[in-house]
Each structure stands twice: as structure tokens, then as C-alpha cells.
Amino acid sequence: MPSQITFFPVGNGDMGLIRLNDTDKTSILIDINIRQNSEDDDTQCDATDELRKRLKNDKDGRPYVDVFVLTHPDQDHCRGLQEHFHLDSIENYDDKPEEGKNKKIIIREIWSSPMVFRRASKNNKLCEDAKAFNTEAHRRIKLFKEQGIGESGDRILVIGEDKNGKTDDLQDILVKTDEEFKTINNKTNELISVLVLGPLPPQEEEEKEEQLASNRSSIIMRFSIKSSKTDSEAVCRFLVGGDAEVYIWEKLWEKHKDTPETLGYDVLLTPHHCSWHSLSYDSWNTAPNPQVSRDARSALAQARSGATLIASSNPIKNDKNDPPCWGAKLEYEKIAKEAGISATFICAGEHPDKNSPEPYEIEIHSEGHQRPAIKAIGSASIISGSTKEPLFHG
Amino acid sequence: MAKAKKTKSNFPQHAIDTVELIQAHPAVLTNSAKIEKFLPDGSFWIKFDINVSLPSNAYKTGKSDTGVMSVEPVIFDFPLSYPYRAPKIYLRDSFNCHLPHINPIKVVNGKKYIPPCVVYGETNELMWSDQNGPHAIIDQLSEWLKHAASGCLINPEQGWEPMRRDESSHLVIYNIQKLLNSLNSAEGFKFFPGKYLETTTQSGKTVAVMIEDDSLKLTPKKILQLLKLQSSKENISPKPIYALLVWGENIASRYAPDFVSTLDELLEMGALLECKKSLGNGLNDLLLYINQSLQNVTGNIFCNILLIMCAKRPYKLIGGNSDLEFVPYFTALQLEQKCSPLTGKLTYEFNRKSSAEACRHHHKLDRTLLKKLSEGHQEVTDQSIIMIGCGSLGSKIALHLARSGYGPFTLIDNKIFSPHNTARHALTDDLRGCFGQSKTELLANAIGNTGQELCNEKPYDFIELAKDGWKFPSNTTLVVDSTGSMSVREYLSSLSVEENPGKIFHAALFGQGKVGLIAIEGPERNPTISDLSAKFWDAVIDHDEIRASLSDSTLARQFIGQGCDSYTMTMSDAKVSLFAASMAHKATQVLKSEESQYGEILIGQPDESQLGIKWVSLPQQPPCTIFNTSYNNQTWEIRIFQDVAEQIKAESESWKNIETGGVLMGKITPLRRCIIITRVVEAPEDSTRSENLFVLGTSGLRKKIMKLHEYSCKTLTYVGTWHSHPMGGEASRQDENTLEKLKKLRLGYPAVCLIWTPEGFNASIR
Numbered sequence A: 001m002p003s004q005i006t007f008f009p010v011g012n013g014d015m016g017l018i019r020l021n022d023t024d025k026t027s028i029l030i031d032i033n034i035r036q037n038s039e040d041d042d043t044q045c046d047a048t049d050e051l052r053k054r055l056k057n058d059k060d061g062r063p064y065v066d067v068f069v070l071t072h073p074d075q076d077h078c079r080g081l082q083e084h085f086h087l088d089s090i091e092n093y094d095d096k097p098e099e100g101k102n103k104k105i106i107i108r109e110i111w112s113s114p115m116v117f118r119r120a121s122k123n124n125k126l127c128e129d130a131k132a133f134n135t136e137a138h139r140r141i142k143l144f145k146e147q148g149i150g151e152s153g154d155r156i157l158v159i160g161e162d163k164n165g166k167t168d169d170l171q172d173i174l175v176k177t178d179e180e181f182k183t184i185n186n187k188t189n190e191l192i193s194v195l196v197l198g199p200l201p202p203q204e205e206e207e208k209e210e211q212l213a214s215n216r217s218s219i220i221m222r223f224s225i226k227s228s229k230t231d232s233e234a235v236c237r238f239l240v241g242g243d244a245e246v247y248i249w250e251k252l253w254e255k256h257k258d259t260p261e262t263l264g265y266d267v268l269l270t271p272h273h274c275s276w277h278s279l280s281y282d283s284w285n286t287a288p289n290p291q292v293s294r295d296a297r298s299a300l301a302q303a304r305s306g307a308t309l310i311a312s313s314n315p316i317k318n319d320k321n322d323p324p325c326w327g328a329k330l331e332y333e334k335i336a337k338e339a340g341i342s343a344t345f346i347c348a349g350e351h352p353d354k355n356s357p358e359p360y361e362i363e364i365h366s367e368g369h370q371r372p373a374i375k376a377i378g379s380a381s382i383i384s385g386s387t388k389e390p391l392f393h394g
Numbered sequence B: 001m002a003k004a005k006k007t008k009s010n011f012p013q014h015a016i017d018t019v020e021l022i023q024a025h026p027a028v029l030t031n032s033a034k035i036e037k038f039l040p041d042g043s044f045w046i047k048f049d050i051n052v053s054l055p056s057n058a059y060k061t062g063k064s065d066t067g068v069m070s071v072e073p074v075i076f077d078f079p080l081s082y083p084y085r086a087p088k089i090y091l092r093d094s095f096n097c098h099l100p101h102i103n104p105i106k107v108v109n110g111k112k113y114i115p116p117c118v119v120y121g122e123t124n125e126l127m128w129s130d131q132n133g134p135h136a137i138i139d140q141l142s143e144w145l146k147h148a149a150s151g152c153l154i155n156p157e158q159g160w161e162p163m164r165r166d167e168s169s170h171l172v173i174y175n176i177q178k179l180l181n182s183l184n185s186a187e188g189f190k191f192f193p194g195k196y197l198e199t200t201t202q203s204g205k206t207v208a209v210m211i212e213d214d215s216l217k218l219t220p221k222k223i224l225q226l227l228k229l230q231s232s233k234e235n236i237s238p239k240p241i242y243a244l245l246v247w248g249e250n251i252a253s254r255y256a257p258d259f260v261s262t263l264d265e266l267l268e269m270g271a272l273l274e275c276k277k278s279l280g281n282g283l284n285d286l287l288l289y290i291n292q293s294l295q296n297v298t299g300n301i302f303c304n305i306l307l308i309m310c311a312k313r314p315y316k317l318i319g320g321n322s323d324l325e326f327v328p329y330f331t332a333l334q335l336e337q338k339c340s341p342l343t344g345k346l347t348y349e350f351n352r353k354s355s356a357e358a359c360r361h362h363h364k365l366d367r368t369l370l371k372k373l374s375e376g377h378q379e380v381t382d383q384s385i386i387m388i389g390c391g392s393l394g395s396k397i398a399l400h401l402a403r404s405g406y407g408p409f410t411l412i413d414n415k416i417f418s419p420h421n422t423a424r425h426a427l428t429d430d431l432r433g434c435f436g437q438s439k440t441e442l443l444a445n446a447i448g449n450t451g452q453e454l455c456n457e458k459p460y461d462f463i464e465l466a467k468d469g470w471k472f473p474s475n476t477t478l479v480v481d482s483t484g485s486m487s488v489r490e491y492l493s494s495l496s497v498e499e500n501p502g503k504i505f506h507a508a509l510f511g512q513g514k515v516g517l518i519a520i521e522g523p524e525r526n527p528t529i530s531d532l533s534a535k536f537w538d539a540v541i542d543h544d545e546i547r548a549s550l551s552d553s554t555l556a557r558q559f560i561g562q563g564c565d566s567y568t569m570t571m572s573d574a575k576v577s578l579f580a581a582s583m584a585h586k587a588t589q590v591l592k593s594e595e596s597q598y599g600e601i602l603i604g605q606p607d608e609s610q611l612g613i614k615w616v617s618l619p620q621q622p623p624c625t626i627f628n629t630s631y632n633n634q635t636w637e638i639r640i641f642q643d644v645a646e647q648i649k650a651e652s653e654s655w656k657n658i659e660t661g662g663v664l665m666g667k668i669t670p671l672r673r674c675i676i677i678t679r680v681v682e683a684p685e686d687s688t689r690s691e692n693l694f695v696l697g698t699s700g701l702r703k704k705i706m707k708l709h710e711y712s713c714k715t716l717t718y719v720g721t722w723h724s725h726p727m728g729g730e731a732s733r734q735d736e737n738t739l740e741k742l743k744k745l746r747l748g749y750p751a752v753c754l755i756w757t758p759e760g761f762n763a764s765i766r
Helices: A047-054 A113-123 A128-147 A168-173 A206-214 A245-257 A292-301 A326-338 A378-385 B002-009 B013-023 B056-060 B123-128 B134-149 B176-181 B220-231 B261-270 B277-293 B367-375 B392-401 B419-425 B438-447 B461-466 B486-494 B530-544 B543-550 B574-591 B642-654 B701-713 B733-746
Strands: A003-007 A016-017 A027-030 A063-069 A105-112 A156-158 A192-198 A220-225 A235-241 A264-267 A303-311 A344-347 A360-365 A368-370 B034-038 B045-049 B071-078 B088-091 B106-108 B111-113 B169-174 B189-202 B206-209 B239-251 B301-312 B326-340 B346-350 B353-362 B384-388 B409-412 B455-460 B476-481 B502-511 B515-520 B556-561 B564-568 B600-606 B613-617 B625-631 B634-640 B660-667 B672-681 B717-724 B752-757 B760-765
Touching: A016 A047, A063 B574, A105 B106, A113 A128, A113 A206, A128 A156, A128 A168, A156 B134, A156 B206, A168 B002, A192 A245, A206 A245, A206 B326, A245 A292, A264 A368, A292 A326, A292 B088, A292 B367, A303 A326, A303 A368, A303 B056, A326 A344, A326 B574, A368 B461, A378 B438, A378 B625, B013 B034, B013 B071, B013 B111, B013 B134, B056 B574, B111 B206, B123 B134, B169 B176, B169 B301, B169 B326, B189 B277, B206 B353, B220 B239, B239 B277, B239 B326, B261 B277, B261 B301, B261 B326, B277 B346, B277 B476, B277 B564, B367 B392, B367 B717, B384 B486, B384 B625, B392 B409, B392 B438, B392 B502, B392 B574, B409 B438, B438 B455, B461 B486, B476 B486, B476 B574, B486 B502, B486 B530, B502 B530, B502 B564, B515 B530, B515 B543, B530 B600, B530 B660, B530 B672, B530 B701, B543 B600, B574 B600, B574 B613, B625 B760, B634 B642, B634 B752, B634 B760, B642 B660, B642 B672, B642 B717, B642 B752, B660 B701, B672 B701, B672 B752
Parallel strands: A027 A063, A063 A105, A105 A156, A235 A264, A264 A303, A303 A344, B169 B206, B169 B353, B239 B301, B384 B409, B384 B476, B409 B455, B476 B502, B634 B672, B717 B752
Antiparallel strands: A003 A016, A003 A360, A016 A027, A192 A220, A220 A235, A360 A368, B034 B045, B045 B071, B071 B088, B106 B111, B189 B206, B189 B239, B301 B326, B326 B346, B326 B353, B502 B515, B515 B600, B556 B564, B600 B613, B625 B634, B660 B672, B660 B717, B752 B760
């Protein structure tokens, strides 16, 4: 199997999975939004089922991800965490869940940014899943402080250096903004390197710090992925920025405009579910003539040839809604167009059709990333419900 | 516009509709679908362009490293039988054909087309699985092209995809493992004997070739014989053939779909498969023998040969454990006489335009193949199975087992196959109209047809045979008794484990196929099938439904000839099969599982729909407690089922230091001097219990016993009494008196006196 990036259609929410074609088949899960399947909505993609299909089990038969990154603690980025993931020491793992429930997924290493948490909790109350994540992150940090880098299931990377020496005693597990690393779950990975672009460091001026918080400060990462060890350089750059909004993207452009390739990508998860506010300070809904911020757009427009821009959102309609926002979609389509005819913008909630979306799977090959084949079955199934007749034997 | 309309209207509506359907597929380029041609035979070609998902950097040149373009032209060749038959798919002739999953190249009017293999299995079925028919095929093609573009049509971890041969009309059958084992050098060639059968079908001539496992050394004499028989005008079928197996030492790591139709092209393929040298040597060797054998012959001749090239691949083949791929061709070699420029003599040469046609390979029929298809694995172990009785039930059970790769078999039955047997039997007489072969011989032939080595066939009465000194083979695993004979059941039950090491599986039908019985003995022949069948009758007492079915169980007299009748049941073949299939299935479970600690009884009855059989499993039967005791100077055996023993113990203990007791029911077999106790009957109300005396009452006892006797279909009777001695000790005077009194109930037959003491049982016969 080639390396793959999967975007699960989880409505207005994020859930992405990188699976590498390395010896360990390393998996990195970025945010989750696992909703309860309601009975009247059987077209909704069963995210937990689709996720579990793609995960490996460890030698004890327990499903796991090597890494879970939470870009920021909003509910639509961590929904279902407590229900589906094991958040405690491995010793307390339940191998016999009650009937009808699946075994919980083990997170071997957590990537978390306490700074993002601090900024988020300033303006909003944390949801239960976010609190549970925070508790687990604290457990792991405490363990590190006591015993050093822990075992799989106890590991954590802290993303972003905080102020007032808060992260000073975490040097071995700290990745500062603008640093690039290759150590995944305590092992140097041959196929991936991760550049941390955000959260932006703490600001001296309170007003600026406030701006970062109100602009949905998130972990922003650029994953550079090789299809195999023989690739001389990464063939797919994947940029993820949580819900970061316009101010943050402006600041990023300001910082990197002289080396714009730092922000270059082959695959972009368009921030905040294709929100207008990642591109503009104006309201899409009320402003008479909402304007795009040139700098924020530039930060998000470093698409390389043949790039794929993906909105992880509900289907995008030509209306006043935001997110997802029709205006943002048009802007991203323009960006795609600038990156050559083969570049494209896609809404995960519309693939292969709006009524029964399926995970959108990108493969990584030596010649670059490859989108799914174009198929018709998805659209046919709307007409008659189920059209696939099982083959039988005579 | 008007012209276009006219052109369009020249085509039948269904072809035009199909164009629209194809055009509607999201991967098909707008306005690209067109009817390319419409042939007089009613088939038509639709050409369209399909958007291919390429790796992102490939778009810069519009072509991937593997040569796949972002837009690929495709032809769907719709046969006259569409929509019941799917279209064939062709890609452009310049498409990279060194990719895996490509069918043999198609040549039409001298033009090459590349047919991708987009689905495992049948495209026809794939098309019918989706309401939009061809859309399902385009979906698969879209996925195929995507994988082709990124070079991911196969995954080395999954294995090397062997050359596609699904559509070849010729078939060759050989044991691949034997051929693999015969490759004894780095490179070389070998000849193998075989035979072939030519059949003419609607689509032309097809050939089926069967190759033997062991190679042979060619001689001019053998070649002469081969050429004679192959060219004989007489209707010889099958004809002999030789297979030439060639192999090289270098790795053939390049994919190529089949393009071979002549000897020339076959040599070209040989080079691609890194077999060129061995192929040349092998063909030269063959030619040498041909020339030696045809020294005084003139005129052109031909020689059919099966050529198998063995290519060494860079990794293991999909679904196999070897990296060697066999590529077989049926080759009709034309031999022409030419004058040698060196010697001036006339010698035969191969015509390089001789035809060569690809063959599909199928595994040779053997137990391994059957095991794989029946149970999904190939582990064949020899488990000697003795079939006693090769009648309707036995023949069906035996063939089910043989078809699942079990064996070897020993068949025992003294009957011959008569016309009336045809009504329900797995077999039919080989010599139609000339009955009289033994059933064992016919069954042995049928089992032989499943690829088993010869069965051990005993067309004798089993008991006579055994008394004559025949011994069960020491590796006997299972003995299937389907004789419908009580004498055989009892005889089998009397054998020691040394005499018969196999597990006895008793299968019987009752009441015109209303009830089926499976009894499987316990470890060390305890409980025996005789015990279990008594327990079956005991169970019948409590199962009204089964009893009702059994009440008309008498065998009917069927006249099968003047002055000849057969006592048998009226029952259809299908009904016997319903039971036989379950019984065979159970037998395979016994063969597969570990030794059980229990005896088993299964009772089958038609289900509510009357179409299936509902099987009820009685509680597992642990070994019986056995006493040997003397009566009238002869040894009798008393066998007590464990549930009976436990019931007695429980009741005795519940009365603490008071004596108690009751009546024993079961089966008495004076011929074997054996009493089997299957049930305890509660003591009548007028019984008296005290610390050192239990007096069995008689009130209603006779009536009760008669009822139980009736309900057990008159198989079980009163066999004695039991009582407890809580303080220990043997039978007392009073006990003897009681027994004497009760004996009157059963015409003087011996009766068991069973005494329970806290130390255990104590049994005697009076």
C-alpha cells in the first residue's frame, strides 16, 4: 500500500489520517469529529467504522494510532475522543468492552499545544472531550517530568514554546514553532518530516495576544512526505492549520513572505471548514462587499503544481452561510486554477456525492500525490438506495 | 447537423442509448462517447475518452512515468448478446503493455488492442450488479487506470500477478507441485507424457491436455508412435501428447500480456520469460528425435506438443508460495522437409508459422485440490475410513467425504447393483442395461473419479468377512455403519479397541425418511453405538413427535421383480440426500476434531417447511459404568448410563440413612448377554422405606412399565431394580424375594439387582 492521507466526511469538522508506507506503517490522526449516527440520517458516513477499518492492531489485538494531533480544542475537532479512545495508562486498558462496543483506540503519542488550550479557554468553555484530552496530556507530561520519555501510550510532544518559562522543563518533548522534526513516537521516521508553523509564539502586546486567541489559534503543521526512501525529496507537502483565521495567516505571510515555499503545499486542508474568516476580516453574511485579505490569501495560496485543496465541511451552497462559505470556495478555486489545470478544490462532504459522502483518499507516489479515481456508483446509489446486488453461487 | 442526425439514425436505438449511458459516467469526457463501428453480426464498438487520476507531477507532461495519459481513449466492444454479456475493453495500441493485469493482446484487422483485466471474476456479473450496467465496468476501469498511472496495479507484498489466461479456450491440467519438483538444474528442459482431448464447440475447437507427474526420456520409437497416433484417421480419443517443460536461470521481471499465436512469437515470448536457451535446446532435441524416427518418410507432417515455459519472477506469485510461473501453449508444430545445405540430406524443420495457442492451467484433480475447495486449506492427511454398507445412505456419505478430500476408503458391502437401486443411490450403473456389478466396485470407481487412489474394495458381507479373519487396518480413523442392520451394529459394539481402532459412526433412517439418527461412540468404545441406540429409544419416550414419526417405521415390502421383493422404505433420492448431506457433514467434523470425551446422539427430522432437516443433539453421553457379572455360569455385561447412576446417587443421598430404591428400564440383549440401563422409574406409591429395609411396591408399576415399553417403540423393557444400602452391604434376603416376585413381570428373563452404597455400586443378575 502506498502512503495515504484520508479525509473523513464528518460534516463541519476535521478528521484526517496519514498512513505511511514505512516499515511500521506509521499512522498520524489529525483531529476527530465522530458524531453519533442518528437513525434518520443513514447517509452519514460512519466515521468510527471507516477509521477503524484503516487502523492496525498491536500484538495484543488493540487498535492504535501512532500519533493523535489535536490542532485546537473545539468540539468539532475532538468529538468522540472519550468514547472511542483510551485515555489512561495502558495498564488500565479494557480488553473486553461491553457488548456492542468496540475496543478503544490507543494513542501511542499525543501532540498537544498547551498554549493553544490556554488561548482557547480564554474565550470559551472547553467541551468534555477537550477536558479529557487535557487531562490525558497532563498525565503524560507529569509522567515525563517524573520519569523522562515514556513508553508507547504514555508519550507526548508539546507543540509551541510558551511564555514565562512554562515549557522550559519540557525541552526533550518540546517542538518550538518553526522547528522541523522527524521523530514520530520516539523513532526517526524515514518518510515524513513535520514543520511546525503554528501556534504563533506568545506576544508581548496583550492586544496581539488577544488577536491570536480570538483568531482560533491552532497547531499549524506542514507534513513533508516521501513515497519511499528512494525519493530524493518529499513528493507531497500537506498543510494543516486547524481553524486558524485571517490574522494568523496574515502574520504567517508576514513571517515567511521571503521564503514563500515554506508555506508551499500539494495538499491543503482549507482552514476552519472553508470559512470566509480565514481569508477576510469582513462578514460574508452582512458586509456589503466583503474583501479578502491579500496577505492571508497569499499565505494560503502557495499551492504547488497539481495541488489538491480540501474543505472538510458540509456541502457548500451558494448562500450566506459561513462556514462553509461559498465565497471562500470561489477563492480557493481561484488559487487552484493558479496552480495549473490539474489542481483542484474539493469538498469532502460532497465526495463522491452530497448525499452519501465517503472518505476521500489521497495516495502518495514518487510522481506526487494521486486523487481517487472518478466513479459513478456513489451517484447511482442515491436513485435507488442500494444498487449492489451480492454475487451468488450456483 | 442534418448529416449527423442521419448518421446517428443509422444505428439501432439500443446502441444510441448505450452511448448516452456511457456519456453519463462522471469520468467520461464530455461529448467524447461515439459509436466507432457497427458490425454486421450485431456487435458494436463505442469509443470514449476517460479522465484518469494521475499523480500530481505527471500532469506537467500529461503522462505518468508508466505512460498513462490524463485522458485515455477507450473502446467498449459490445457483443450481440449485450446486455446479457458485457463489453470487452480495449485501450490504445500504444498503451504500455508491460503492466500487470492485462489480458492477451487482441488483434483486429491487423491492429493491436490492449485489453486491461479490470475485475477478478466475470465482467458479465459485475455489469449486472449495478443498475447502470456498464457504469460498474467504467468504475473498475477508472480505478485500474489510476493504479496503472502510479504503477500500483500490483503490490509486491501481495505477489506477482501471473499472465492472464482467463479467456483462453484451451485447458491444460497438471500438478504444479510435481512440475516444480522436477526442476533439478539452473536451466534446462524435460518431456512429460500426457493426453489430450479435442472438442468442437460453438466458439471453435478447444483442447484439453492432461499432463502426468513424471517426466520421460524421448526415444525415436516413442516419437514415431506419438506421430502415428496423433495423425491417425481413426477416431482415437484422447490422443497422446508430450509436454516440453523449459526453464531458465535468469529472473524475468518484465510484465508482458500474451501475444503469441505462432511458433515465432512463442520464441519471442521465450526470450521475454528468460527461457530462450532452454526452449531452443528442447525444441532441437525434439526435432532430432523426429528426424531419427522419420528417416524414410517423405511429405509434410505435424506434431502437437504442449510447451510449458517456466519463468522465474522477482517475487512470489499471488496465491502461491513459489516465484516460478508456468506459461503453457498448445503448439501444432508443422514439420517441413528441407534439404540440408551441409549433408544434402532431406531433414524435417519446424515451420516458424506453426500455430501456438495459450492455455489456461487448472490444477490436477487430487485430494489436495478437493480439500482446498471444500475446506479452504490443502492439508491432506491419510485417515482410513471404513464404509460398512454402500447402499443409498452409505454411497452418498462416502462420496461427500471423498469430494472433500477425505480418504482413503475401504468399502464393504456384499450386494450387487440392481435396477431398483437407481431410485436412490449416489451411483448409477456404468454398464447401462447390464446390471450386476457389486456396489463396492461401483462406489470404488466413483471415488476413484474424485482423484483418489484405488479404494480397498470388499464385496462381502461384513460379518462373514470379519469372522473370516479380515482385520481393520491399524490406521482406521472412522468406521461408518450405514447398513441399517442391528446385527452389524451389535457386532461392531462388541469389538475391542485393538480389534477396531477407528471411531464408529452409526447412521440410520427411520419411518420413510421422517427420522434420521447419528450415533457416534465415546472414547475406548464407551458408550458403544449399541448403548447410544438404546439411549435414542429412551429419548423417544419423551419426544412425542419423533415417536409419532417412528410409529409407521415398518419396512414395506416392495416388489422389485416377479417373486422377488425387497424390505425397504419408500423414500425419494432427494430425501435420502437431505439426511446424507448432514451426516457426511457431521462425519467431517468428527474427522477434523480432537477425540471427544463423550458419545453423541443426533436426531434429525424434516423441518416445518419439509425442505430441510432439523437436528436435535441429545445431551453428551459420558462413558457408562460397566459391571461384568455371572448368571447361569455365563458372563453378562451390565452397562449403566452416567445420568442413571447420578440420579440413583442423588435420590439415595436425599433419603440419608433410610433405604430407598426404584425400577430400572433399559435394553436387554440376551444374544450378547448384555443389559443396558437407560432409565430409572420411581418406586410405586406403596413402596416402604426404613433404615434397613426397602420394599418395592407394585401399585401401578406394571401399567407404567408397559406404557414406557410402548412409548419406546417396544424397544426398552424392565431390566431390574435398584435400592440403596446407606450403611453399605450386599443384597439381603428381602431383596432376593422382591426380585423373584418381579421376574414374573418379564417371563423369567434375568433381572439386574443394583445396589447403591456410599462406596459405589454393586450389581448382580438374578
